[in-house]
Amino acid sequence: MRRRLAAGNWKMNGTAASLSEVEALLDAHVSPSVEILLCPPATLISAMAAVKGQHPLMIGGQDCHAEAKGAHTGDIAAAQLADAGATHVIVGHSERRTNHGETDETVAAKARAAHGAGLVAVICLGETLEEREGGRTLEVVGRQLDASVPDGATGQNTVIAYEPVWAIGTGLTPTNGQIGEVHEFLRSRLSARFGAEAAHVRLLYGGSVKPSNAAEIFGIPDVDGALVGGASLKAADFSPIIEALEQLADVELP
Structure with a gap:
């Protein structure tokens, strides 16, 4: 019903020399049993698309403008990302918000x-530490989910990434119970709005995912994969995370 997804967000990192890491990742996962997505800076999208060739690795942008074109200096349109070779784009990351x-x-x-x-929109949401400590996590992510996800969302064009702001790049990770609670809540909220289609929308967890905790996180119900930051920059770090997800590839998602 849903295929697991390992997504990497390079943020403002990487130059042409970094494509060697992509080559190493391709060599390590010639025929991946899960979907792999890399979102490099826009300057590398075309080059990364050329490097991957026919490999099923997918490439995404890190942001797009809401308008199709116009006088928006420094911005990039979704169609331009697609033209460069992207199939996905991250929107609503906490760093953008x-x-x-x-x-x-x-x-x-x-x-x-x-x-x-x-393009497939990877829509990010998540609470701050203050909101978490104030017991407002579900209130915040529920509001973000309702208002950030457009009516036309389906399992084919939308992925939801839950990234608690306080866990991004800090080394801190919510407990399994906390992650599971939010993912269960998101699935239920999507079901109330989109009916049966909600079962096709993948929910990713993001926030200090690394090789040492990936397998445990992927075992949590309704966690369909991860949106990984710094650990996706090096094949040696990202590959074990992908492998941890592949270990569950034959386990049917609920």
């Missing part, structure tokens, strides 16, 4: 633009 003041409405508009360009 915090550093660029993006609202749920902005994220939804970007997701609609991604869908319009034929």
Whole structure:
């Protein structure tokens, strides 16, 4: 019903020399039993697409503008990402929400633009440490889910990534119970809105995922994969995470 997904977000890291890491990853996973997605800086999308050739590795952008074109200096349109070789795009990452003041409405508009360009929108959401400690986690992610996911979302064009802001790049990770609670809540919330289609939407966990904790996280119900940050920059770090997900490839998702 859903195929597991290991996604890597390179953020503002990587140059042409970094493509050697992609080559190493391709060599290590010639015929992967799970989907693999890398989201490099926009400057590397075309080059990465050329390096991967016919390998099933997928490539995504890290952001797109809500408009298809226009006077938006420094921005990139979803169609331009697709033209460069991308099939996915991350929208609503906490670093965009915090550093660029993006609202749920902005994220939804970007997701609609991604869908319009034929891209899969990887929509991010998550609570801050203050919100977590205040017992508002489900309230916050529920609001973000409702307002950031457009009506046309399906399992084919949308992936949801739960990334608690306080766990991104900090080495801190929620307990299995906390991760499971949020993922169960998200699945239920999606089901209430989208009915049976919700069963096809993949839910990823992100936030200090690394080789040492990947297998444990992937064993949590409704965790269909991961959105990985720093650990995706090196094949030696990302490959074991992919392997941990592949160990579950034959286990049917609920």
